[in-house]
Amino acid sequence: MLSRSVLRSLTHSSRLFSTSAARQQKVAVLGAGGGIGQPLSLLLKLDPYVTSLSLYDIRGAPGVAADVSHIDTASEVTGYPADKLDEALEGVKVVVIPAGVPRKPGMTRDDLFNTNASIVRDLAAAIGRVSPEAHILVISNPVNSTVPIVSAVLEKAGVYDPRRVFGVTTLDVVRAARFLSQITGSNPQDTVVPVVGGHSGATIVPLLSQTEQVRW
Numbered sequence: 001m002l003s004r005s006v007l008r009s010l011t012h013s014s015r016l017f018s019t020s021a022a023r024q025q026k027v028a029v030l031g032a033g034g035g036i037g038q039p040l041s042l043l044l045k046l047d048p049y050v051t052s053l054s055l056y057d058i059r060g061a062p063g064v065a066a067d068v069s070h071i072d073t074a075s076e077v078t079g080y081p082a083d084k085l086d087e088a089l090e091g092v093k094v095v096v097i098p099a100g101v102p103r104k105p106g107m108t109r110d111d112l113f114n115t116n117a118s119i120v121r122d123l124a125a126a127i128g129r130v131s132p133e134a135h136i137l138v139i140s141n142p143v144n145s146t147v148p149i150v151s152a153v154l155e156k157a158g159v160y161d162p163r164r165v166f167g168v169t170t171l172d173v174v175r176a177a178r179f180l181s182q183i184t185g186s187n188p189q190d191t192v193v194p195v196v197g198g199h200s201g202a203t204i205v206p207l208l209s210q211t212e213q214v215r216w
């Protein structure tokens with residue numbers, strides 16, 4: 001799972017990187033039309049390390065891509081409709097997956113398994129076929145299950161590399177920092193709370209003993 005400190009160190013390392021390969025960062029968002037996919041695509045369009053953005057969704061991706069493409073940064077944006085998944089994945093270095101259904105009130109993340117498992121399975125199969133070397137960041141819930149599904153599909157296809165499959169749990173890290181800062185009065189940007197475990201209620205474990213703001 002990706003913590004904020006890991007993200008910071010990745011960002012730092014990528015600043016040190018100046019090869020032409022590092023300048024060609026094609027990123028795909030699968031589920032780009034949704035509540036997470038749209039703002040995520042916008043943020044990726046603002047990211048100077050992203051040179052090309054593939055926005056795929058079973059509904060509305062070309063329209064989202066047209067809007068996002070108007071942002072005044074240099075990256076190219078292309079939208080792909082439902083039947084163009086393979087095209088969307090051509091040459092991508094990073095695939096982010098927010099495709100699937102979100103929770104309704106009263107549901108747990110696990111309740112999404114029946115619907116999202118097959119969505120993520122099919123997307124992973126396409127990645128394994130078209131862009132097997134891409135780094136895959138899984139947002140679709142339940143993350144504790146969708147990450148193993150992606151891994152199993154890639155393993156079956158003979159292209160699994162555990163160093164390239166991530167569950168996105170940054171929200172847990174951000175929330176922990178924000179909530180603790182509200183109690184201690186610290187600046188949330190300076191409040192580092194390592195969070196380990198997974199991304200379901202019981203498995204999100206903020207390590208308060210490891211923070212500077214809490215004395216035990």
Ligand SMILES: NC(=O)C1=CN([C@@H]2O[C@H](COP(=O)(O)OP(=O)(O)OC[C@H]3O[C@@H](n4cnc5c(N)ncnc54)[C@H](O)[C@@H]3O)[C@@H](O)[C@H]2O)C=CC1
Nearest residue numbers: 031033034035036057058098099100101102139140141171
């Ligand atoms: N890991 C995390 O921290 C978080 C995870 N989530 C999860 O992210 C997922 C998406 O949430 P929202 O964007 O709010 O839902 P949403 O319903 O607004 O958007 C989901 C999008 O996925 C698309 N989609 C469905 N099946 C697809 C397929 N086979 N291929 C491509 N796109 C497909 C839909 O057309 C829709 O545009 C949910 O499972 C939610 O639980 C949401 C917030 C945080």
Ligand SMILES: O=C([O-])CC(=O)C(=O)O
Nearest residue numbers: 102103109141171172199
């Ligand atoms: O709770 C949800 O359904 C979405 C999610 O994963 C989060 O906000 O942490």
